Amino acid sequence: MFDAISLMVTDTLGPDGWIYIAGGTGLMIVLLMLPLVLNKKVEPMDRIARERKGVVLDEDESDAKLSRHGTRNEHLAKYAQYLDPQDEDQASATRTMLIRAGYPHKDAVRTLTAAQFLLGLGLLMLGAVYTLFLTADDVAAHMKLIYTMVPGALGYYAPKYWVQKRVAKRQEEIQDGFPDALDLLLVCVEAGQSLDQSIIRMGTEIEPSYPALAGEFLMVAQEMKAGKDKSEVLRSMADRCDIKDITSFVTVLIQSQSFGTSIADALRVYADEMRDKRVMRAEEKANVLPTKLTVGTMMFCVPPLLIILIGPSLHGISEALSGTSAF
Template structure:
């Protein structure tokens, strides 16, 4: 045992035994995790679900349809949050980022888990290849090099989804005033609200595809027979933009009280145009403040060199002469 310890210490450094034990433990976890997570579905529960759906399949049909199921279905208990609020929050965030798949939450958590494990494996390999011979490496530095890539891999999907969510919301916010103006023109030309939504979705797709997708989804849900108020509220939740939520409230109130949709759209479109101008003015007013630091950094040092440089050079020459 002492010979093995001395061999590991001599080849991998002071933390050689700890690294080997940790690597073996990680490999054992990766090897046994699929077996632990694999859950056999109860045949009685499966039969009950089929009876509730009113579907009777032959064994051959079950084999053919079973191959098309999601491969992560058997791991859903591990990959999906148990808390309903947490699941709804992640689901809503993914929908606002443009991921509307039924299994998007499952894929999101799988990406976090897989990239985290891959990052830890990369950190271990990097430490064994390049840093194992370092004698002045502390325990904290070792953990940082090994666990750091795992933390980065785990947080990468969250950063990506948040970035996509912000970009999509910005695109919807920028294109919404133009979409309202076009919708107002369509309604005043005699088209219904449903027809105007389809027309606007078709026209703004080259410039604002995210907003066009939302309008198309609204039209499809209305055609499917879903209640218009519910469809509009769902659109406001999917977009996550305050302007869209206010627009949905205006349309619902207009339909509830029986007022003209064209008049409501005219007033709200005017407000959206003014709001867009105000956002542009706000960005323009912030620009001088943002440029101040850059301007000072680029102009003050050359100015000081020009003004103080000759005097400093003269002082050094006088001192050298004395």
């Protein structure tokens, strides 16, 4: 088969046909990667270093920084009546899920709906083509229906499933970085900074390690600067994160503000509790690990061990039985 392909390439492009193909493939790869190189995002550490040095950002980068949601997609806006959910409760639930996944853009709901429709219709068409042209004629009708509908259903629900996995991953990242953020916040508060300044400093410092958590705290700081009520802003953060530790932290701050108690003392106690909970979660994962390894051990270690130990005995018994039957 390779000789036939090589002969066809040689007859079509000449003796140097494979060189032309390799050069064309390399050129296509370069053209495909060029937009990614030109639109490369600024690394968090470089951006923080430039901001500390007072370097003025480019116009496009400044606009992107000021507009957290970015620009609207005009192509999706044309089909807004088809892409926006008609049920207000469903639209609100989808928007909340996307915000928790880290997609607060105004067109996030439309993008998700468009991805579901396009992927579902695309795989449905592929399933129909496979059923009509590639399956045998004697295949049952219900099997043809399954071959056609199942890819479409998978394509429709795959984007939402991916968003849900993204929500779980982002919540895990926030939960892992929350104890370190509390320790840094406590240090800033005890150093004499106000709560707003401490949140900004803490969010800036932890951004390279925990960008999702830093984004939430920086959003809180910006909303406080805009004049929104502090309790409302903190409750909004707890609703966006949907994590018990964050909700308890918000409750502690609101109660400290309401009763006039020291925020530093409340943060110190809560930070100690969060460190203990992180240790307990690590110990829980360590205790569950042997149970998970048991399945792999039983599947991949025990059968070869039994073959090694019992195999020679079974072979000897079979030879003895065969010799006895010969007599």
